[in-house]
Amino acid sequence: MGLDRPITVGRIDYANVWPIFDRFDEVRAECRLTGVNVVVGMPSELNGALMEGNVDMASVSSFAYGRHAEQLVLLPDLSVSADGEVRSILLFIKKPLDDVLKGTVAVTSTSATSVNLLKIILQGRFGAEPRYITMEPDLDAMLEEADAALLIGDHAIQGSWRTDHGCEVLDVGRLWKDWTGLTMTFAVIAVRKEVALRAPEKVSDIYKALLESKRRGLQEIDCMASKAAARLGGLRDYWEAYFNGLRYGFGPDERQGLTQYFRYADRLGLLERAAGLQFWSDQSVAQVKE
């Protein structure tokens, strides 16, 4: 037992996680929380790193949690979710939707949740199974190869500001909400079970620091919006509306939406089984089974 090494935490390199992570370094310094390394990456990179054990806990695609739920636990009260529009999970369609449904869709290599969400919606709601090709998140290159392109995160946002692609832009969070009436959880923070078992105090300290970072981040969305505009472009007001439009908790609505998503993914054979949601708690860490 025990874990005689630093803990590595993976942070998604998109603005959507800023409200959770932006103040994390500051809070850790204040609490003198040492022995923590932070690495950044695209969701698909962190999904792989968490499963390979190269990171111990990370913000990852909720789909990746669903695929490997038996090896992971979720941190409560932390997610990236939306109840309708997300603004950063976007399908750019260059032909009428009916043609896209019979055609080819290029999907970003950075995603797991949204690619499968799109498959679920296109098949479940429209009875369509277009050909999917996975590509780097380059809108022009994707639209050259396909009738539509799915982008997520900052790539989607920056694509949505362009006026030269001539596409209609569909918000996939809105499509999900209109079809199911549910919230959608795109990212979760998951911990490897063996790490939660071997280093419960450390996980607890990191969890508390993340909660405090989120509390501060959400109190100062205006500062974060200015920083996002300076770093990533766009207007401060855009970013303020973006951060305010997302949800960062993991309450009953998020659980219901994610559970339904896992059920659909299971039905379509995208997951081996519909995963349950197992949350970490420092009181019950001994009950977390390996």
Ligand SMILES: C=C(O[C@@H]1C=C(C(=O)O)C=C[C@H]1O)C(=O)O
């Ligand atoms: C809201 C978002 O949520 C994300 C979507 C993910 C996915 O599709 O796998 C993973 C993590 C989040 O970055 C976004 O990227 O815009």
